[in-house]
Amino acid sequence: MIPWADHEEVHTATPAAESTRISASIPSSRVNRLRLISTVLNAQLEGDRQEEQRKQAEESLQRSEARLSRAEEIAHIGHWDLDPKTEELTWSKEVYRLFGKDPKMYVPSFKKFLSMMHPEDSENVQQIRSSNLQAKKSFSVEYRIILTDGSIRHMQERIEISTDEAGNANRIFGTVQDITDRKQTEAEIIRQREELRGLAARLAEVEESERKQLARELHDQICQNLTSINIAMESIMIRAHKESLEQLLSRLAGIGVLAEQTSEIARNIMEGLRPTILDHYGLMGGLHQLGSQFSKRTGINIEVLGEDGDSRLNPNVELALFRIAQEALSNVAKYALATRVVLKKEIDQDGVRLVIADDGIGFDQNSVARPKEGHGWGLMTMSERAKAVGGTCRIESQPGQGTRVVVEVNP
Secondary structure, three states: OOOOOOEEEEEEEOOOOOEEEEEEEOOHHHHHHHHHHHHHHHHHHHHHHHHHHHHHHHHHHHHHHHHHHHHHHHHOEEEEEEEOOOOEEEEOHHHHHHOOOOOOOOOOOHHHHHHHEOHHHHHHHHHHHHHHHHHOOOEEEEEEEEOOOOOEEEEEEEEEEEEOOOOOEEEEEEEEEEOHHHHHHHHHHHHHHHHHHHHHHHHHHHHHHHHHHHHHHHHHHHHHHHHHHHHHHHHHHHHOOOOOHHHHHHHHHHHHHHHHHHHHHHHHHHHHHOOOHHHHHHHHHHHHHHHHHHHHHHOOEEEEEOOOOOOOOOHHHHHHHHHHHHHHHHHHHHHHOOOEEEEEEEEEOOEEEEEEEEOOOOOOHHHHOOOEOOEOHHHHHHHHHHHHOOEEEEEEEOOOOOEEEEEEEOO
């Protein structure tokens, strides 16, 4: 240590640990110079220490800002800050990105913000903003913006208002979140609910129609035949003693024919309710029968292609594919004006594929994207049947180019 005095006695130790006192004299000018050097060095060290702390603080701030920016980007949430007195508006990087603006070229303002807003939302947003700013209340608002490329995005803002001691707003802070995906999901849920309600109503309508048809067939055919058989039997009993054996046998033969017709009608009705041919001959057997009946009924040429695999499909899958083929052929008969239909079943490692293709007039798929006014329900029914067995159903059609119904199921 060098004491700040004009003179100093300096002690030195000898190897034999004996002390020898040496008196030395230091000039005051040198002492002052040493004092100055010490002061400068201490100031430099303090400055270096403060500079290091400042750099560390800046680096920490930059890391925090980077993490915040990344978090905002992931969450699609930006933030902004407004000075109510100066109207100076500051956006985070994510707000610029959400609104499709370049931070180097664009200076944000509330007026410019309103110019981006969807015209149908602008007035409502301004009313909500004005009323809550006057009440100094935090609030949330949703709106749409139109980007420069014409696309529309849904946004949600949450706004906090801070006030000074006099109760005046001195700072307004807000967050902006892109909720377009959520809005699209909500719209899709609503659409599906509407479709399900419509489908349920349609299924109830079809069920009631089928019940009426079944009742009509039972009444007009089976009941009438049974009545005829009953009358014929009573007639035989009354006239048995008056007629010859040959006449009685002839009457009984007629009753037998009528009974066979009744039995055939009953079988057809049951086949309509449940295609038993699937149980005995599989899907291809059912498709061949369906194609043959369709061609006889409509006069449209139909070609059925494909084979059953080494093992049968799940009965539910076979029934779903059969019903889809029925519905598709029904649509062909009603709307397609086709002359030829190909009904093809394919099996590969990915599962089973059923294709129903016609050479009819086709249609604009956008025109039947939503079932309405009694049209389009058949297409939805086919799609729902496919989904019920874990499959998909897509329709391929263009005006004048026919229609293909492609059903794929991975059993």
